[in-house]
Every structure is written in structure tokens, then in C-alpha cells.
Amino acid sequence: MLKQGSNCWRIEPAVKASVVIDAQDYFRFARDAMLNARRRIMLVGWDFDARIALVDNDADEGPAQLGEFITWLADRNPELEFYLLRWDVGALKSLGRGSTALTVLNWMRRKGIHTRLDRHHPVGSSHHQKIVVIDDCFAFCGGIDMTGDRWDTRAHRDHDPGRRQPNGKPYQPWHDATTALQGPVAAALAELCRARWQRAGGKPIAPLDLACDYWPADLPVQFTDVDVAIARSVPEMPDQTPVREIEQLYVDQIAGAKHFIYAESQYFASRRVAEAIARRMEEPDGPEIVLINPETSDGWLQAVAMDSARARLFEAIRRRDPRGRFRIYHPYTAGGAPIYVHAKILIVDHCTVRVGSSNMNNRSMRLDTECDVVVDAAQPANAGVGDEIAALRNGLIAEHLGVAVETIAENIVKTGSIIATIEALRGHGKTLRPYRTPDLEAVEAWLADNEVLDPEGPGEMFESPARRGLFRNLWERVRN
Numbered sequence: 001m002l003k004q005g006s007n008c009w010r011i012e013p014a015v016k017a018s019v020v021i022d023a024q025d026y027f028r029f030a031r032d033a034m035l036n037a038r039r040r041i042m043l044v045g046w047d048f049d050a051r052i053a054l055v056d057n058d059a060d061e062g063p064a065q066l067g068e069f070i071t072w073l074a075d076r077n078p079e080l081e082f083y084l085l086r087w088d089v090g091a092l093k094s095l096g097r098g099s100t101a102l103t104v105l106n107w108m109r110r111k112g113i114h115t116r117l118d119r120h121h122p123v124g125s126s127h128h129q130k131i132v133v134i135d136d137c138f139a140f141c142g143g144i145d146m147t148g149d150r151w152d153t154r155a156h157r158d159h160d161p162g163r164r165q166p167n168g169k170p171y172q173p174w175h176d177a178t179t180a181l182q183g184p185v186a187a188a189l190a191e192l193c194r195a196r197w198q199r200a201g202g203k204p205i206a207p208l209d210l211a212c213d214y215w216p217a218d219l220p221v222q223f224t225d226v227d228v229a230i231a232r233s234v235p236e237m238p239d240q241t242p243v244r245e246i247e248q249l250y251v252d253q254i255a256g257a258k259h260f261i262y263a264e265s266q267y268f269a270s271r272r273v274a275e276a277i278a279r280r281m282e283e284p285d286g287p288e289i290v291l292i293n294p295e296t297s298d299g300w301l302q303a304v305a306m307d308s309a310r311a312r313l314f315e316a317i318r319r320r321d322p323r324g325r326f327r328i329y330h331p332y333t334a335g336g337a338p339i340y341v342h343a344k345i346l347i348v349d350h351c352t353v354r355v356g357s358s359n360m361n362n363r364s365m366r367l368d369t370e371c372d373v374v375v376d377a378a379q380p381a382n383a384g385v386g387d388e389i390a391a392l393r394n395g396l397i398a399e400h401l402g403v404a405v406e407t408i409a410e411n412i413v414k415t416g417s418i419i420a421t422i423e424a425l426r427g428h429g430k431t432l433r434p435y436r437t438p439d440l441e442a443v444e445a446w447l448a449d450n451e452v453l454d455p456e457g458p459g460e461m462f463e464s465p466a467r468r469g470l471f472r473n474l475w476e477r478v479r480n
Contacts (some may be wrong), residue, residue, distance in 0.1 A: 001256050001352065002376050007249035008229040009192075015183035016215055017223040017375065019355055019392055020142070021343075021399070023150040024162070025219075026178050027054040030132055030140055032216040033180075034073060035061065037134045039208055041073075042083045042193045044131040046357075049147040050103040051166035066146055067103035074112045081112045083205065085197055087127040088117035118200040121369070122235050128357050128368040130178065133193055136208040138215070139186035141230075141373050142178025142355050143344045150174055150342075154399050156430070158335035173333055177264070177343035179355045179373050182215055185228040192230070192371065199240075222388050227379040233358060233370035246358045246372055247365035250346070251276045257287040257348045260418050262393045264292040264343040268328065269309035269361040274317060281321035287349075288325045290418050291360075292400065293435065295330040295338040306361060311437050327419055328435035329426075331400040339400075344372070347393045350386035351377045397422065402430030 002008050020026045031054040034041055050067025057064050062072045070082060084107070107113040118127050132140040144150055149171045152163055156173040164170050181189070187207070194205045215221070234243035247270075254261065254276040268274075268291060280286040297306040310328075317326050331339040346354040356372025358364035377385050391405070394412070398405040403425055411421040426432045 001252060001378055002229045002374065003252075004229075007245050007252050008231045008374065009243070009245055010185075010188045011227050011229045011379065012185040012188045013183050013381065014181050014185045014223065014226055014228045016180075016221045017182070017185075017226055017228060018180045018219055018221055019345075019353065020140070020178050020180055020219070021176075021396070022152050022154050023144050023174070023176055024153045026140070026142075026144050026176075027052075027146070027151065029180060029216040029219050030146070031055055031069065032218075033134055033138055033140075033214045034069075034132075036212070036214040037073070037080055038077070038212075039079060039135050039210065040081050040083070040133075040205075041135075042085070042131070042133040042190065042197075043146070044085045044127075044129055044193050044196060045145050045147075046087050046126060046128050046130060047145050047147040048084065048086055049166070052146065052148055052151070054146075067107075070113065071103075071106060071110070074110050078112065082107075082114060083193070083197055083202070084113070084115045085118055085127075085193070085200060085202075086116075087121075088119040089126065114202070116197065116200050116202050118196065120199045120201075120237075120240075122237060122367070124367065125235050126363075126368045127196075128364070129196075129371040130357050131189055131193055131371060133186060133190040134214055135210045135212055136187045136190040137182065137210055137212040139181045139189045140178050141181065141189055141357075141371055142176075143342060143357050144176045144178045150176060152176070156331075156333050156339050156399075158333045158337055173337060173339040175264075175331065175339050175341050175343055177345050177355050180215070180219060181228060181373065182213070185230070185373070188230055189371075192232070196369075222392070223375055223382075223385055225381065226375055226385060227381045229374040229376065231354075231356070231372045231374065233364060233366065233368060235367050235369070242366065244366060246356075246370050247272060249354070249372070249374070250360070250365075253346060253348050253352060253354070254280060254289075257289075259287050259349050259416075260347075260393075261287055261289040261349075262292075262345075262347045262396070262418060263290070263360070264341055264345040264396070265360040266294065266342050266344070267297065267306045267310070267359045267361040268293055268313060269306045270365055271313070271362065272365065273360045274313040277326060278317045278320045281317060281323075281326055286325060288417060288419050289327070290422065291326075291328045292341055292343075292396075292432070293328050293330060294341040298340060307438075308440055309361075310435075311440055314435065315437055325419070327422075329400075329422065329432040330435065331432055332430065334402065334430040345396070347389060350390045353389045353392055400430075400432050401425050
């Protein structure tokens with residue numbers, strides 16, 4: 001499955017590795033790990049919000065808010081350096097965020113805190129990676145930004161008082177995921193971050209060679225001494241060769257599945273992913289594929305582009321899926337409120353778990369910078385990880401259905417089907433509901449078919465719509 005130079009960049013050992021679900025745990029674990037840092041903390045993100053609280057205000061050591069915590073760490077340890085790198089366009093959002101400007105000015109006055117806005121990207125592109133690396137030996141890599149509207153628990157309770165913006169305004173339930181990694185794989189992620197820093201105009205940063213055990217005390221270790229693959233998306237630029245490992249990995253994982261694919265993604269709008277799924281649905285013994293999506297995309301512009309594309313692609317697959325083995329579901333709270341799915345997870349059989357920043361949309365494949373990590377049971381060092389991978393999948397389904405994980409495991413064994421298990425257990429309260437194709441207005445359908453708001457790469461940003469679109473391969477086959 002994993003091929004360096006094709007569907008992944010590097011395969012490196014991890015002494016310890018775990019998947020972290022939802023931001024309450026992630027923020028707490030990240031803060032615990034940063035407390036141990038000796039020399040360097042690198043934060044690479046789509047967005048940061050210095051005002052968010054990483055833990056409750058009764059933290060045992062240091063401030064709870066991210067911005068104050070970074071300042072406190074820098075003051076406590078003069079040898080500790082921070083490198084904060086974020087997407088330049090996204091940084092514009094922070095200008096109206098209360099005290100954020102003062103916090104940034106305070107950081108700039110400190111010798112050990114370095115900040116940069118990364119504008120090394122094509123027009124319309126974003127830097128979407130979400131990575132934290134501590135002393136080049138411990139890292140988080142996944143889909144959770146250290147910004148507002150992200151904190152939530154796995155319970156996704158209605159009206160949770162912790163789910164509020166820094167100004168006190170409540171926001172919708174939010175589901176997300178990242179990974180914690182210790183060992184040489186963290187050093188590889190540090191190399192990726194250092195390269196990003198230099199391309200963004202920063203001075204070269206020397207690698208570190210420190211032995212560490214920064215694993216948070218409360219974080220269960222799911223994988224020990226495993227090999228972890230790193231896959232990337234990097235857009236084409238005059239001074240930059242494109243990298244499409246993430247796209248190839250999606251296609252290869254879908255092609256290689258034997259029984260089940262369980263996936264979570266913010267969007268479903270990638271033509272290449274949809275084509276790979278459709279090919280498997282035509283097979284008489286192809287796998288079941290279950291995708292967990294939010295009910296609708298966040299923001300009207302994304303909803304017009306992404307939700308319309310999802311509807312068109314879903315219908316195209318449905319026509320090639322006579323056995324009904326492809327399903328999309330949306331999660332809801334006990335009170336019936338939609339839970340926004342921001343997690344990017346793909347689990348194949350009992351063999352592979354993948355977590356990262358990439359969505360199943362065109363931008364993530366070729367236009368934005370992305371980073372995913374993968375644990376694959378087929379790697380020689382990873383024998384015996386299948387049970388833990390299955391437990392991760394079952395735990396996620398149990399979270400969404402509001403039932404015990406044992407119930408999920410028993411039903412999958414009994415029915416041999418993830419879809420049958422979900423259908424048997426979903427109902428009222430906290431649950432999953434099946435996707436229903438909406439009626440598309442003519443404008444929305446045109447936007448979706450022509451990928452106006454979700455281009456497949458820099459070259460399509462200004463290409464005539466007549467030369468692109470969700471179904472152009474089909475039209476090309478018809479013409480030829």
C-alpha cells in the first residue's frame with residue numbers, strides 16, 4: 001500500500017503514537033507536552049487564536065490562554081525558542097480579535113519568539129497543515145487548529161458551557177481529530193516545518209538531536225514502536241515541484257480495501273476520490289464505504305461549492321452502486337443539533353488508519369498544502385496493530401451513535417457490515433442520519449460541475465470552465 005515517492009514522502013519509526021479525538025483532549029495534551037519543551041516549539045497552522053483557553057482557568061502551572069501561555073513559557077525558559085508560522089490570508093481574520101494584536105506585538109518584543117506569515121502559495125491557495133513539533137522529538141499532526149470554535153468533548157453535549165468563543169458567544173458542536181507522535185517521525189515532521197519556514201522567508205533553522213519523553217501522562221498509548229508514513233500535498237509553483245502524495249494515497253487506499261472503509265471528512269467534492277469509489281461500487285464483491293460528513297459546509301460560500309459538488313458526486317456514484325454499499329451519514333447531538341465534522345480520518349479494514357489535514361475535496365489534493373500521517377499494518381514493524389485500528393473505528397462509530405463501543409463491535413461481527421450496524425443502531429437522540437440529495441438550483445449545479453470554487457490546482461484558477469468540471473472525464477470518454 002505505502003510507496004515512498006508515490007503515495008507518501010517518508011516512513012519513519014514512532015516510539016509511541018495515538019489518535020486524539022476532539023479538541024478538549026488535544027488542547028490539554030498539547031499544553032502538557034509544551035510544558036516539557038527545552039529548546040524549541042514549532043507551531044504551523046492554518047489559523048491561530050491567541051485568546052483561546054487550552055485548559056480550564058484553574059490550570060496548575062501557567063496561564064490557560066494560548067497567547068499568554070506562550071509568553072509565559074518564553075519568560076520561564078530563556079533557551080526556549082518559538083517558531084509560529086501561519087497562512088498569510090487567514091491571518092487577516094485575526095485583526096479584529098480583541099487583544100490579539102497586542103499579544104503579537106508582545107511576542108515580537110521577545111527574542112525567543114519568531115513569527116511569520118506564509119505567503120508562499122499560489123493565488124487562491126491556503127496553507128492548511130496543522131502541526132506542532134516540540135524539540136524535534138514529539139509532535140502533533142492532524143486536523144485541529146489552535147483557534148476558536150474548535151473546543152468540544154467527545155460527548156458533544158447540547159449547550160455545553162465550554163463551547164464558547166473568547167467573547168462568550170456559543171458555537172455549534174464540533175468533531176475533530178489529530179495524532180500524537182514521539183520518535184523519529186516527529187523529527188521528519190520537524191524537517192517539513194523547517195523547510196516551510198525557510199520557503200516563507202525565514203532564516204534556516206538547525207535540526208535538534210534531543211532524547212525526550214514528552215508523552216502526556218493522561219494520553220493512552222495506542223501504538224508502540226510502529227512505522228508511520230507521512231503524505232503531503234504541495235501545489236505547483238514556478239520555484240516548486242508539485243507533490244500529490246495525498247491524492248495518490250486516497251486512490252490507492254480505496255482500491256486496496258477488501259471489506260470496509262470508514263472515513264470522516266469536512267467535504268466530499270473530489271472528482272478523483274469519487275471516481276475511485278465508483279469503480280469499487282461496480283465490483284460484485286467490493287467493500288462497504290461509509291463517509292461521515294457535516295450536514296452542510298461551514299459558511300454560505302463553502303455550502304454553495306462543496307455541498308452542491310457532494311450532491312452531484314453522490315448521485316453519480318449511486319447510479320453505479322446497485323448494491324447500496326456507499327453511504328454518507330451526518331452526526332447529531334442528543335437534542336437534534338447537527339455536529340460539524342472537521343475531522344479528516346480514513347480507516348481501511350483492520351489494516352490502515354490515516355489522520356491529517358486533507359479533506360476529500362480538490363483543494364486538498366493539488367492546491368493547498370496538506371499533511372497526513374498513516375499507520376499501516378502491512379509494514380513489517382506494525383504486525384498486530386489491526387485490533388487497535390478496529391477499536392479506533394468502532395469507538396468513532398460509537399461516539400456518533402451514542403452507544404457503547406462493545407455494542408458496535410458485537411454488531412459488526414454479527415452482521416459483517418458497518419452499514420447494517422449503523423442502520424440497526426441509529427435512531428432518536430445522539431445519532432447518525434443518512435444523507436439525502438437536495439434539489440440543486442441551476443446556479444449551484446453549474447458551480448459544482450465547473451469546480452469554480454474548488455479548483456484542482458493552480459492552473460485551474462484561471463482556466464475556462466469549459467475545460468474543467470466534475471464530470472469532464474465522462475465527457476472526454478463520450479467524445480472519444
